[in-house]
Amino acid sequence: DPRNYALAVRAVSGLQVGIVLTEGSSDSIRGKPLAQLDAILAAGAQDFSPVAVSPDSVAALLYTSGTTADPKGVMLTHANLMGEVEGVFSVLRIGPEDAVLGLLPLFHALAQMANLLLPLVTGARVVYLETLNTNDLLRAFRERKITGFAVVPQFFYLIRERIFKEVAQRGRLAQLGVRRLMSLNRLLRRLGLNAGRIFFRQIHQTFGGTMRYLITGGSRFDPQVGREFHALGIDILQAYGLTETTGGAFLTSPDDNVIGSVGRPLPGSEGRIIDPQPAGEDTQPAGEIAIRGPIVMKGYWNRPDATSAVLKGGWLHTGDLGYFDTHGNLFITGRMKEVIVLSNGKNIYPEEIEAHYLNSPFIKEICVIGVEARPGDAMSDGLHAVIVPNFELLRQRKIVNAKEVIRFDIEGLSVKLPSTKRIGSYEIWQQDLPRTTTRKLKRFEIEKRIQANAAQGLAGDSEIAQEKPLTAEDASWLEQPEVQRALEIIRQATKAKSEELRPTDSLELDLGFDSMQRVELLVALEQELGGNVEESRASEIYTVRELVDLVRESAASGTAASSREQFAGWQAVLQKEPVDPEALALAARRPVAEIFWLMLSRVVRLFADDRFKLHVTGLENLPSHGPYIISSNHQSFLDPVILSSVLPGSVFRQLFSVGTSEIFGSGFMRVLARSLRVVVVDPDANLISAMRAGAFGLQHGRILMLYPEGQRSIDGRPTRFKKGAAILSIHQRVPIVPVAIEGFHEAWPRGKRFQKFAPFRIKFSEPIYPPPEPEASEIAYEKLTGELKKRIVRMWEELRRENGT
Structure with a gap:
C-alpha cells in the first residue's frame, strides 16, 4: 500500500521476498521488484508452473497484532x-x-x-x-x-x-x-x-x-x-x-x-x-493453556x-x-501478563472486572489496571480504571453530568463484587482506548498514559488531552471578537487561560462545570452577548463552541436577554413562571385527593411503627405552614413514603416534590405522580425546569421535600450535597428544615431488593434561615449548603449511635 510506504519498507526489510504486490506504485522497495495488482488482473488467466513445496514449507508469514510493542512473524506451514x-x-x-x-x-x-x-x-x-x-x-x-x-x-x-x-x-x-x-x-x-x-x-x-x-x-x-x-x-x-x-x-x-x-x-x-x-x-483452578x-x-x-x-x-x-470443565470445555480467564496480583496475594483477572462494569450503559469502554502498593513493588494495592463514557447515549438522554451518572453506576455495580475486585479509583478519558486490530486493549499504552497523567499531577477524573491540531475553521472561529468576549467569561468562571480554551473542550470533563455552574455560565454569556436561550436547548450543550454558538444564535434571532445583575442569574431564572402543566397545577387545591392521601399516609405510619419500630423526634421544629423546604439525607426508595407519613396533616396537605421520569415516566406512575403533587422533571436534562417548578410551588405557599444529595447513598452515609436547596432558599426567602434518617439503608439498600424490617429513626432540626438578600452569591450558596450538610450529618451520627450502628 503506497499510503503506508514507510511501514512497507520496515516489513520487507530482512524478509526473503522475491516480489512485492502493490497498487498504483511503480517504485521499488529496497531493491525488490514491484508487481501492480491492476496489471495482473488485466492480464487474465496465465499458465504458471507449480512450485514444489512440502507440508513443512512455510506458506504464510503473519505478524502478530500484539498488545505489546514487539510483534513477531509467525511461520505457518502448508500442513x-x-x-x-x-x-x-x-x-x-x-x-x-x-x-x-x-x-x-x-x-x-x-x-x-x-x-x-x-x-x-x-x-x-x-x-x-x-x-x-x-x-x-x-x-x-x-x-x-x-x-x-x-x-x-x-x-x-x-x-x-x-x-x-x-x-x-x-x-x-x-x-x-x-x-x-x-x-x-x-x-x-x-x-x-x-x-x-x-x-x-x-x-x-x-x-x-x-x-x-x-x-x-x-x-x-x-x-x-x-x-x-x-x-x-x-x-x-x-x-x-x-x-x-x-x-x-x-x-x-x-x-x-x-x-x-x-x-x-x-x-x-x-x-x-x-x-x-x-x-x-470465587475462582476456578486456572493455569496456562498449552496446545x-x-x-x-x-x-x-x-x-x-x-x-x-x-x-x-x-x-x-x-x-x-x-481451565477445563468436566466435559472438556475450555474456559478462558485472562492473560498471564495481565493478571493483577494484589498485596494480599489475590489474583485479579481484569477482563472479568471490566465485563462487570460494562453493565453500565453509560460506560462505553473500560480498562482496569493494578495500583502499586509501593513504588517498584510487583504487588498491587488496589484497582484503578480508565473509563470512556458513552457520549452518544448521554446526548440522547440529554445528560450533561457524565461524571455523576458514571459514579452512581460504579457505586451500584461495585457493591455486587467482592471487595478485592472493586475498582478503588478511576479516571475519565474522552478518546477511545487504544486497541489492536482484533479489539484487544493495548494495556501497556494505557498504563503509560496513566503514568503521564499522574506525573502531571492531574485529578483522578481528568487526563492529559490528546489534542488534535485546530482546523482552519476552528482557528477562524476563535479569532472572532464576539467569541473572544465569550471565552473571557468562560475563562473567569473556570480559572483557565482564554488562549488555552478550545472549541471542542467539554464543559464538564475539560472545564469542570457541573449542572448548576453551566446554568450560571449560560446566564452570564446571555448578559454579555444578548439573547435568551430556550430551556430545551440548554440541555443540548456539551462543548465550548456549542455553548457560545447557541447564545450567539439566540442573540442574532432578536431574542432579548433578561435584565440581570451580578449574582442575580438564578433570581431571574426562578422569577419566570414554568410552562409545564404539572408544575402549574401546584397552584390548585385538591381537597379530595389531599384527604385520601393523608388517610393513606396514616396507615403507612401505623405500619412503620409496627414493623420498622419507627422513632421520630423534633416534629415541633416544623413550621405549621409553608412555604419552606424539608431536606433529608437519602438512603432508599422508602425515604419519601415514610418521611411524609410522619408529617402533621397541615404540613402533608401542602407537600410537593420533584421526581424523575425514571420512576414516574409514564402510565400508572405518571398518574400517581400528578395525584401526589410530584412534578416529573429530569434535573440532569432540564435543571432550569426543575428549579423553576420548585420555586413556583414555594411561591404558592407549598412545602418542598427535596433531597440535596440527588440520589440514594450507596452505603447509607450522607454524600455530596448539591446547592439546589440553598439557591431556592436564598432567592425565595424560605427556611430549610434539616432532617436526618437512619436505618432505611439496612432495610432496602441501593441496587438490591428489600432486605429486612430494620429499626427506623427520623430526626427534625430547627429551621435554617437564608442570609440577607444582598448575600445571594456563589459563596452564600456554598455556605448555606455546607451548614445544611453539617446539621444533617451531625443528627445522622446521633441516630446511628441510638440504633447501635
Whole structure:
C-alpha cells in the first residue's frame, strides 16, 4: 500500500521476498521488484508452473497484532493450514450451498481460515462488502443468503444494543413482553425446543433468515450477551486460538454450545492446563493453556529465542489462562501478563472486572489496571480504571453530568463484587482506548498514559488531552471578537487561560462545570452577548463552541436577554413562571385527593411503627405552614413514603416534590405522580425546569421535600450535597428544615431488593434561615449548603449511635 510506504519498507526489510504486490506504485522497495495488482488482473488467466513445496514449507508469514510493542512473524506451514481447515470442517459442515460473509481483514489468521481457505476447499461462496457500514452489512445478510459469519465480539455487542434500544423505544410494555418471551424460550431450549424464530421473527430477519453459523473470536466474549442471544433463539459459537495456532484451536460445537466456554480442541489437536493454581472462593483452578497438534506454528521468523520460549516439547505455551470443565470445555480467564496480583496475594483477572462494569450503559469502554502498593513493588494495592463514557447515549438522554451518572453506576455495580475486585479509583478519558486490530486493549499504552497523567499531577477524573491540531475553521472561529468576549467569561468562571480554551473542550470533563455552574455560565454569556436561550436547548450543550454558538444564535434571532445583575442569574431564572402543566397545577387545591392521601399516609405510619419500630423526634421544629423546604439525607426508595407519613396533616396537605421520569415516566406512575403533587422533571436534562417548578410551588405557599444529595447513598452515609436547596432558599426567602434518617439503608439498600424490617429513626432540626438578600452569591450558596450538610450529618451520627450502628 503506497499510503503506508514507510511501514512497507520496515516489513520487507530482512524478509526473503522475491516480489512485492502493490497498487498504483511503480517504485521499488529496497531493491525488490514491484508487481501492480491492476496489471495482473488485466492480464487474465496465465499458465504458471507449480512450485514444489512440502507440508513443512512455510506458506504464510503473519505478524502478530500484539498488545505489546514487539510483534513477531509467525511461520505457518502448508500442513498448518490444511490441519486448520480439516479441523474446522469436521465441526462446521460447510459446503457449496453456503455463503460466508468476509468482514475481517485477511492478514488475520482467523480471517484467512474462515473467509479464504475453508471456502476454497469446500466450494462455498465468499461475499465481501465494498463499504463497511451497517446498512450494507444487513443488506448482504438478506440478499446474498449468508449462512456463515465470523467476526469479533464487538459486532454482537452493537447488534444487541440496537435490538434492545428498538424494543425500549416501544415502551415498557414491549420491554416486559420481550423479557417474558425470552424467559419462556430459555426454558424451551432446555427441553430441546427453540421458538426463537417464531417469538422474535423480526430479530432473526436481521441476520437474513438463512444464517447457520455465527462465530466470534479474537477477544473475550461477554457470556451474558451470549445468553441473551441464546434466549432469542440465536446461537453464537465461540472460537479461541492465536496466530500461532493458525487461527482457531478451540471451537464450540453447534450441537453442544456451552455458553461462556470456547469449546473443545479441534479434532487432531489437544490442549492442557499447565501449573493450575488452587481454586479460590470465587475462582476456578486456572493455569496456562498449552496446545499441541498440526495447527501449531513452525516458529517465529528469525527469532529462535522467542520460539524456544513458547514451544516446549511440542506444546505451544499460549500465555493465556483458563481451565477445563468436566466435559472438556475450555474456559478462558485472562492473560498471564495481565493478571493483577494484589498485596494480599489475590489474583485479579481484569477482563472479568471490566465485563462487570460494562453493565453500565453509560460506560462505553473500560480498562482496569493494578495500583502499586509501593513504588517498584510487583504487588498491587488496589484497582484503578480508565473509563470512556458513552457520549452518544448521554446526548440522547440529554445528560450533561457524565461524571455523576458514571459514579452512581460504579457505586451500584461495585457493591455486587467482592471487595478485592472493586475498582478503588478511576479516571475519565474522552478518546477511545487504544486497541489492536482484533479489539484487544493495548494495556501497556494505557498504563503509560496513566503514568503521564499522574506525573502531571492531574485529578483522578481528568487526563492529559490528546489534542488534535485546530482546523482552519476552528482557528477562524476563535479569532472572532464576539467569541473572544465569550471565552473571557468562560475563562473567569473556570480559572483557565482564554488562549488555552478550545472549541471542542467539554464543559464538564475539560472545564469542570457541573449542572448548576453551566446554568450560571449560560446566564452570564446571555448578559454579555444578548439573547435568551430556550430551556430545551440548554440541555443540548456539551462543548465550548456549542455553548457560545447557541447564545450567539439566540442573540442574532432578536431574542432579548433578561435584565440581570451580578449574582442575580438564578433570581431571574426562578422569577419566570414554568410552562409545564404539572408544575402549574401546584397552584390548585385538591381537597379530595389531599384527604385520601393523608388517610393513606396514616396507615403507612401505623405500619412503620409496627414493623420498622419507627422513632421520630423534633416534629415541633416544623413550621405549621409553608412555604419552606424539608431536606433529608437519602438512603432508599422508602425515604419519601415514610418521611411524609410522619408529617402533621397541615404540613402533608401542602407537600410537593420533584421526581424523575425514571420512576414516574409514564402510565400508572405518571398518574400517581400528578395525584401526589410530584412534578416529573429530569434535573440532569432540564435543571432550569426543575428549579423553576420548585420555586413556583414555594411561591404558592407549598412545602418542598427535596433531597440535596440527588440520589440514594450507596452505603447509607450522607454524600455530596448539591446547592439546589440553598439557591431556592436564598432567592425565595424560605427556611430549610434539616432532617436526618437512619436505618432505611439496612432495610432496602441501593441496587438490591428489600432486605429486612430494620429499626427506623427520623430526626427534625430547627429551621435554617437564608442570609440577607444582598448575600445571594456563589459563596452564600456554598455556605448555606455546607451548614445544611453539617446539621444533617451531625443528627445522622446521633441516630446511628441510638440504633447501635
